[in-house]
Amino acid sequence: MIERLLPAYxxxxxxxxxxxxxxxLYPEEARLVAASVDRRRHEFAAVRACARRAMAVLGLPPAxxxxxxxxxxxxxxxxxxxxxxxxxxxxxxxxRASDVRAVGIDAxxxxxxxxxxxxxxxxxxxxxxxxxxxxxxxxxxxxxxxFSAKESVFKTWFPPxxxxxxxDEADISFHVSADSATEGTFVANLLLTxxxxxxxxxxxxxxxxxFVVTAIVLPESPSG
Numbered sequence: 709m710i711e712r713l714l715p716a717y718x719x720x721x722x723x724x725x726x727x728x729x730x731x732x733l734y735p736e737e738a739r740l741v742a743a744s745v746d747r748r749r750h751e752f753a754a755v756r757a758c759a760r761r762a763m764a765v766l767g768l769p770p771a772x773x774x775x776x777x778x779x780x781x782x783x784x785x786x787x788x789x790x791x792x793x794x795x796x797x798x799x800x801x802x803x804r805a806s807d808v809r810a811v812g813i814d815a816x817x818x819x820x821x822x823x824x825x826x827x828x829x830x831x832x833x834x835x836x837x838x839x840x841x842x843x844x845x846x847x848x849x850x851x852x853x854x855f856s857a858k859e860s861v862f863k864t865w866f867p868p869x870x871x872x873x874x875x876d877e878a879d880i881s882f883h884v885s886a887d888s889a890t891e892g893t894f895v896a897n898l899l900l901t902x903x904x905x906x907x908x909x910x911x912x913x914x915x916x917x918x919f920v921v922t923a924i925v926l927p928e929s930p931s932g
Contacts, residue, residue, distance in 0.1 A: 710799040710813055712891075713912040713923040717807050721758040722799035731757040734772035736877040751793045757793060758800035766802055780867055790863045797885045797919050810926040812863030812911075818920050819849060826851045829858060829875040837881055845889055847911035852920050853913055854880060861896045862910055871901040882913065890915040894922070 711720040723924045733741075733753050741752045759781070760770040766787070774782045783789050789802035790813045797815050821829075832839070838850045852886075853909075865871070877899045884892040896909040911924035 709797075709914070709916060709919065710801060710923065711814070711919055713813075713921060714811075714913055714925060718801050718803045718811060718925060719762040720799065720801045721756055721765070723754055723795050727797045731760075736771050741774060749830060750757055751798065755791045755793045755798040755800055759789065760801065762800050762802040762917075763787075766804065767816060776870075777868060777870070784833035788867070790860075792859075794919070799921075801923070803925075805928070807928055808925055809928045810864045810868050811924065812860040812865075813923045814859035814863065814915065814921070816856045816859075816920045817854060818915055818918050821849075821851045821855055825855070830853055831876055831879055833879055841882060845884060848890070848915060850882070853882065853915070853922070856920050856922040857882075857894050857896065857911060857913065858891055860874070860924045861898075861909055863907060864924045865898070865902075865904065865905070869905060871900070871902055873898070873900060897911075 712772050714720055723923055730931055731753060735784050736840050737756060741749045741794060756773050765769060768784060771784050776782050781789060781791055786805050787802055788808050788810055789800060790811050792801045792813050792815045794815050795818055799809055799813060799815060801813055834854060841850045857880050863871050865873050879895055879897045882892060882894045891914045894911050894913055898907050909924050911922055913922045
């Protein structure tokens with residue numbers, strides 16, 4: 709599913725709970741989740757199996773995927789990527805750093821956010837736009853879509869900058885595709901700056917098969 713949101717030069721792999729078991733972990737990966745519950749270990753292994761499938765698409769040998777600050781995946785040299793997992797779905801995407809500066813993806817269940825979360829993650833401007841979005845497309849859980857888009861923004865912003873980005877530091881607006889009411893684009897205007905980083909990000913979103921999925925690709929150069 710995630711491949712529907714990304715260009716061909718980004719390698720994608722995903723899996724559902726109904727698919728085959730996730731596969732084994734490298735010893736150094738297994739140590740990261742040794743004290744975790746079974747569900748966490750399963751998700752951890754499944755999304756890394758996706759990452760290794762994406763490595764193969766790029767012609768790379770399989771390699772462990774460890775984590776850095778804030779859980780950021782540590783990729784092989786010359787590679788950028790992003791991973792996501794929620795109940796029932798996992799995905800990983802990778803690209804060569806010569807093509808892509810950063811990429812961020814996120815998947816969420818297609819259901820409303822828990823009570824109280826919406827007010828924490830949204831800006832007044834976003835809440836105003838959501839009233840109209842809900843009136844125009846009531847079948848979309850716009851609160852969950854906003855949460856997912858902000859997660860994708862963070863995953864795109866943080867690896868190259870190492871600067872924290874709060875939910876209140878990205879103002880996101882959504883656009884529905886003319887061809888489908890369950891997919892479209894979004895624009896995230898950042899209220900924070902960093903050298904060499906744009907102030908505005910363009911992404912894509914999709915609601916399908918019980919999931920909300922968002923993705924952003926930041927090309928290495930504007931012409932990319």
